[in-house]
Amino acid sequence: MPKVETFDKELVLKKATYVFHNKGFNATSMQDLVDATALNRSSIYNSFGSKLDLFLECLKSYENIYTIKICETLHKADNSLHAIELLFEFYINEIINDKDGKGCLVVNCASEMANQEQSLTNFLCSNQDSFIELLEGLVLKGQEESTINLKRTSKEYAFYLLSSIRGLRTTGILISNKKDLQTIAKTIIQTLI
Amino acid sequence: MPKVETFDKELVLKKATYVFHNKGFNATSMQDLVDATALNRSSIYNSFGSKLDLFLECLKSYENIYTIKICETLHKADNSLHAIELLFEFYINEIINDKDGKGCLVVNCASEMANQEQSLTNFLCSNQDSFIELLEGLVLKGQEESTINLKRTSKEYAFYLLSSIRGLRTTGILISNKKDLQTIAKTIIQTLI
DNA sequence: ATATATTTGGAACGTTCATTTCAAATAAAA
DNA sequence: TTTTATTTGAAATGAACGTTCCAAATATAT
Numbered sequence: 001m002p003k004v005e006t007f008d009k010e011l012v013l014k015k016a017t018y019v020f021h022n023k024g025f026n027a028t029s030m031q032d033l034v035d036a037t038a039l040n041r042s043s044i045y046n047s048f049g050s051k052l053d054l055f056l057e058c059l060k061s062y063e064n065i066y067t068i069k070i071c072e073t074l075h076k077a078d079n080s081l082h083a084i085e086l087l088f089e090f091y092i093n094e095i096i097n098d099k100d101g102k103g104c105l106v107v108n109c110a111s112e113m114a115n116q117e118q119s120l121t122n123f124l125c126s127n128q129d130s131f132i133e134l135l136e137g138l139v140l141k142g143q144e145e146s147t148i149n150l151k152r153t154s155k156e157y158a159f160y161l162l163s164s165i166r167g168l169r170t171t172g173i174l175i176s177n178k179k180d181l182q183t184i185a186k187t188i189i190q191t192l193i
Numbered sequence: 194m195p196k197v198e199t200f201d202k203e204l205v206l207k208k209a210t211y212v213f214h215n216k217g218f219n220a221t222s223m224q225d226l227v228d229a230t231a232l233n234r235s236s237i238y239n240s241f242g243s244k245l246d247l248f249l250e251c252l253k254s255y256e257n258i259y260t261i262k263i264c265e266t267l268h269k270a271d272n273s274l275h276a277i278e279l280l281f282e283f284y285i286n287e288i289i290n291d292k293d294g295k296g297c298l299v300v301n302c303a304s305e306m307a308n309q310e311q312s313l314t315n316f317l318c319s320n321q322d323s324f325i326e327l328l329e330g331l332v333l334k335g336q337e338e339s340t341i342n343l344k345r346t347s348k349e350y351a352f353y354l355l356s357s358i359r360g361l362r363t364t365g366i367l368i369s370n371k372k373d374l375q376t377i378a379k380t381i382i383q384t385l386i
Numbered sequence: 387a388t389a390t391a392t393t394t395g396g397a398a399c400g401t402t403c404a405t406t407t408c409a410a411a412t413a414a415a416a
Numbered sequence: 417t418t419t420t421a422t423t424t425g426a427a428a429t430g431a432a433c434g435t436t437c438c439a440a441a442t443a444t445a446t
Contacts, residue, residue, distance in 0.1 A: 042406090045405070183345070233395055244434065402431105
């Protein structure tokens, strides 16, 4: 019976995500989103609810896209240590290709709003938990196959890697020299060997 | 001849800094600053210029306060490695005592606005340069006194530490468990020994 | 005491904000 | 073809935004 949603939701989310990523949540206006998505105000509100709701959907979409990219990256590895090396290489390329110096949407979101909006904190915590889980599994496998040392538990190394990756992402906002970033990454990984 | 500025500029900056730190630049309104400082709108504009100007002054004030705190911390150390350990301990305590989960004002500022406002980028770069200089000197001294290894140059380790500290600060927004943070710090420092 | 440069208080500025409203357009189902 | 649920466009909402303005208050220097 009804007229059906005509726009490509994935594409709209991608465009909205770019704006949020570039300007941050608070500096992004509804007008910015209308301009970027070429959707009408009403359509945005109809389809997504509020600005915050849309932002949350963008975060989830961003998370999904990255999860896929990361899985693809990890599959190319011979062993777990190599996988972690590829993971850092992946992030360095993300930084290099980020010409606007936007940083990571999720990390930025934590900086800007983690202590202000519970719904975001919930997202960020669950995002963190899944990432820790991924890293812990990776390290554990590396320790089993003896490519990663046993000086610390897999969980401890997972936290270390999480923190290090966030640091690299943040540092990449101001430093986008590939050599410098690679040296940092090598130094981070050195600990595991 | 003139009536003279009556308020305590240092104190006003401290109060304004707290608001900016807690809510971020864009989410902070001029009304918030009026309320927090108990100054009149006109007085703020008269004394500081614009919201952005005031923010920049807050950043500088924040930077100065931290520079002093860090210098005091480093002075307590027996050697350079110990100094770095104390530095991490200092940051961990900052995180623990930050009950609102605000994170670091400077790191947050980079996330929120580094790619939007040149005046901030300038500040952030010069802030980064001084910090790199401090860390490099520390590592160099540690290498001379053989408390830090020579696997990498002092400059390389300085970048590594910079990135690691930022990571720790960002991670501390969501994780404020002291044990976890200490383990991360130990793992970071391990590389230098 | 008077003059003077500056700071204040409070209202007002025009703009932009997120969101709502509602009639017109639309496309599937009957 | 008519009905119907939904999406759309455009304008309007009131509140909040950063900033400005100006008269009144004030503290120093004369």
